[in-house]
Amino acid sequence: MTDRRIKRSNRALLDASFQVLLHNPHASLSEIANQAGVGRATLYRHFPTRENLLAAIAIESLEIVEQATAKRLRCELRETSAIEQLVSALLPLADRFHFLQMMWTDIELDAEVCALYEQQMAALERWITAGQRNGVLSEQLQPQWIVAMLDSMLYSASWLISTHALSPKEAEQQLLIGLLNGISGHKPTG
Amino acid sequence: MTDRRIKRSNRALLDASFQVLLHNPHASLSEIANQAGVGRATLYRHFPTRENLLAAIAIESLEIVEQATAKRLRCELRETSAIEQLVSALLPLADRFHFLQMMWTDIELDAEVCALYEQQMAALERWITAGQRNGVLSEQLQPQWIVAMLDSMLYSASWLISTHALSPKEAEQQLLIGLLNGISGHKPTG
């Protein structure tokens, strides 16, 4: 019933377009098709319009993130190690965050993208609020600000990794210290 | 000697293009010229190419940032309040950071842009390194990571302000707490 070629082309296109657009947001659909090893016509058969393609990548990205976080977010946040684990799980996906942020202007009009995004944001905010109740997270900060910090620091980490300023290991370490303790010198040790 | 009209058109173009591109990165030069209340031909007389225009905005943005920070960065970082003052000075310029980040792919090829950028980054890193020596900033973190955190959190703040999720005042407060102390609950108070 379902032709294997469809799935194969679809994968090749989603993978290639993600990689190509990540490094050149202005890339034409021809370039993308070439990089995917697929005819331009085939690209249009799978994704009728450019917006459509971008939305598809965004949705896949959001689903990947969801898959990596869903289990962790389901159980209540009780100790700091859970945050460390979340960051560890999310950091390898920083490219996806990068893409979503970079293309936000183009994809924010898509209903499914928005729905997924808001859904995940809501889940994350609930998790964080629980963490605040449990004393793991500061109650001085608003949940949405903590979400924003997490998001933007993942982006920073991926940036520094991609420019080889930091190794992935270093980046993760720095991110956790900075996120959890801030940048202040250790005055609490007084 | 110098015709006032030149300066006036130039200002109108720089201001309008910054605002327009901030909200629609794909805006055409026609739209920009319209918004500036200037003919399209005039735009081309001032900025021969699109890249040229983008670079000009970037350079102006970097100069604005430099003007706002130079004095503060010149005197050594000795106490936390200096950081708070830097953030206060920088937060109103978050739109400029936003622009630079959003257009980075398009402007990173310009020599002057790169020079200004690296120069400011270097100054900031020196300031931070001094702050670490003085015990104001954590020595566990690499200067470039602290820079990245500052940058990305300014971006986050401007985002939340622009979406009306946080008021400017709230955003500044949350930013400072998060940046200096991190998101952890107060375990040091034990």
Add this chain to the structure above:
DNA sequence: ATTTAATGAGACGCTATTGTATCATAAAGT
């Protein structure tokens, strides 16, 4: 008042990209 030159309006050619349509081929399903 006269000269200078920046501007606005518009026409023009050019290129790149988009999206559609066609048709032979070859791979997959039965």
Add this chain to the structure above:
DNA sequence: ACTTTATGATACAATAGCGTCTCATTAAAT
């Protein structure tokens, strides 16, 4: 083996944006 259909190649029309040029107008400089 036979049928179905996804694909690749190609041609095509349509659009949009870019960059150049011209010329009358009008503001500014002297």
